[in-house]
Structure formats: C-alpha cells, structure tokens
Amino acid sequence: QQPVQSPQAVILREGEDAVINCSSSKALYSVHWYRQKHGEAPVFLMILLKGGEQKGHEKISASFNEKKQQSSLYLTASQLSYSGTYFCGTEELGGGADGLTFGKGTHLIIQP
Amino acid sequence: GAVVSQHPSRVICKSGTSVKIECRSLDFQATTMFWYRQFPKQSLMLMATSNEGSKATYEQGVEKDKFLINHASLTLSTLTVTSAHPEDSSFYICSARRLADYNEQFFGPGTRLTVL
Numbered sequence: 001q002q003p004v005q006s007p008q009a010v011i012l013r014e015g016e017d018a019v020i021n022c023s024s025s026k027a028l029y030s031v032h033w034y035r036q037k038h039g040e041a042p043v044f045l046m047i048l049l050k051g052g053e054q055k056g057h058e059k060i061s062a063s064f065n066e067k068k069q070q071s072s073l074y075l076t077a078s079q080l081s082y083s084g085t086y087f088c089g090t091e092e093l094g095g096g097a098d099g100l101t102f103g104k105g106t107h108l109i110i111q112p
Numbered sequence: 113g114a115v116v117s118q119h120p121s122r123v124i125c126k127s128g129t130s131v132k133i134e135c136r137s138l139d140f141q142a143t144t145m146f147w148y149r150q151f152p153k154q155s156l157m158l159m160a161t162s163n164e165g166s167k168a169t170y171e172q173g174v175e176k177d178k179f180l181i182n183h184a185s186l187t188l189s190t191l192t193v194t195s196a197h198p199e200d201s202s203f204y205i206c207s208a209r210r211l212a213d214y215n216e217q218f219f220g221p222g223t224r225l226t227v228l
Contacts, residue, residue, distance in 0.1 A: 040221070042156070042205070087155060087156065098161060099161055099207070103155065
C-alpha cells in the first residue's frame, strides 16, 4: 500500500526549516528516505527501522513513531542544494525481502 | 563503496524492437536486485524483484513476458524490454541490496528509454 506524503510541495527561502511527513495505514518494517533531482536517480538519505527512532546527519534528520506507521524528515537551515523531490519508501511488516513502495513525493524548492 | 551502475544511460529505439538494460553492483555482491520504473513527474514503481539464480518476482500488472529479467550473478541483473512500444518510454532504475547489509538499497543512475 502506497504511503501518503505531505505536503506535496513546499517553497522555502535559504535558511528556513522544512518537515516532510510520510504515513502508512499499516505498521511498517522500515522507512527509507531519498532525494531525487530532476533527471537523476534517487540518492539515499537514511533508513529507520525501530519505533521511536530518530537519526540524522548534519542538518537532515528523521524520526519514526512508536507505532511505526509515520515518519518525518526534518531539514534544518535549508541550503540551495536541498532542492529536489523527496520520497519515502516503505516496507510493510511481514513483507519479506520485497522492494520499496514509494510515496508520491514532496517537491522542495529552496530560493536564495 | 556500494556503487551501482546501469548501462546504457539513455536509449532511443524504434517501436517493436527489444532493448536490454544492465544493472551492476561494482564493489559489492548483491543478494537481491530490484527494478523500478518512473514516468515523468511520478513516483518510482516497483516492477520486479530479482534474486541471483532464481526466477524474478513480478509486481501485479507487470507483464513478465514483456519485461524479461535475468540475474546471472551476484553483481549483474539485466532487464530486457521486448517488443517495445511508445508507452514503455520511461526512466528505468535498478537498485541492489548488499549481502552484508540487508536493509539498505543502493540505486543505479537510471536508464531513460524512449520508444519512437
């Protein structure tokens, strides 16, 4: 089942913060976050496996709620290079070694 | 480490011809490789899961006779689009999972297919 991402799009000025949400109606085994720039393949940002987990590097972090049905990606003090489309990819509990089901994406535009 | 390559990066072909796309894990062995398709301004959609030495598992709605997948080794999977038609024009992306790291998927750079 495809996860729901929100918002669909967001426009920020450089230095502002953004939060992108990814929700599923079913409990998840994992959530993967990717950023894709136009014409390029997705670039891996991070993976979350444990309920209540928070992780991140530099100014990009993410959380996974206790019920493992919702994840949020936090972009702090955004830079121009953060522009792109952000996708969450999910694996459902009991899904086996399947590929990821991606949300529809969130378009992020950072303006100077 | 964990680099995945695809070849070709871009291909244009005539309707009715077949096109083969290669996906290689360059510096690691992949237990599983996945093939995704992405139409313009849309999300990635999983087409099939490929395990070395066994038949690929196709997602619902993906024709296995049209999209032939061969996973010949732990570092190579190929996708052949047979009798391609304009509606098959898309961005095809593969990903691979390392033997040592079950969870993370590493994506190739993608292949843009245009069928005239």
